[in-house]
Amino acid sequence: MGNILFVSGLMLTIGLKSTMQFFTKPKNYKGTASFGAGFLMVLVGWPVIGMILEAYGFVILFSGFWPTLAVFLQRLPIIGWIFQQPFITSFFSQQRGKRVPV
Known part of the structure; x- marks a missing residue:
């Protein structure tokens, strides 16, 4: 639930187009993949590994x-x-x- 609210809050803050551009930049692919894989791991039932992947993706995505x-x-x-x-x-x-x- 928190991940969905985070991404939707980002979309409301900077807009849908800018959010999509941010997550699909070539330099952000690794962070986006890690964040998305972590989200899927949480949904599948592996919350600890999923949260670690999400945290890593968050740090990579927002290091700037x-x-x-x-x-x-x-x-x-x-x-x-x-x-x-x-x-x-x-x-x-x-x-x-x-x-x-x-």
Whole structure:
């Protein structure tokens, strides 16, 4: 149920055409296949393996958004100071512009 809501929420946010283009980009094939295979594994009755595959696909698909997430976390009002510490900002700086190795 959560996977269906996730994909439908993505479609409502960026549109059907953009969602289809995102999942069918050649650089996203591995993440899309992993996410889809994980979803099917959950439906078949292998939830642990399915969730691991889905998590891997999610990380591969959305690895380009991690720098944006880092900036968002640093600007949070109450806990943002934790993400502004030098060792964490250096980690974010290293990861900026990198994709997860495939």
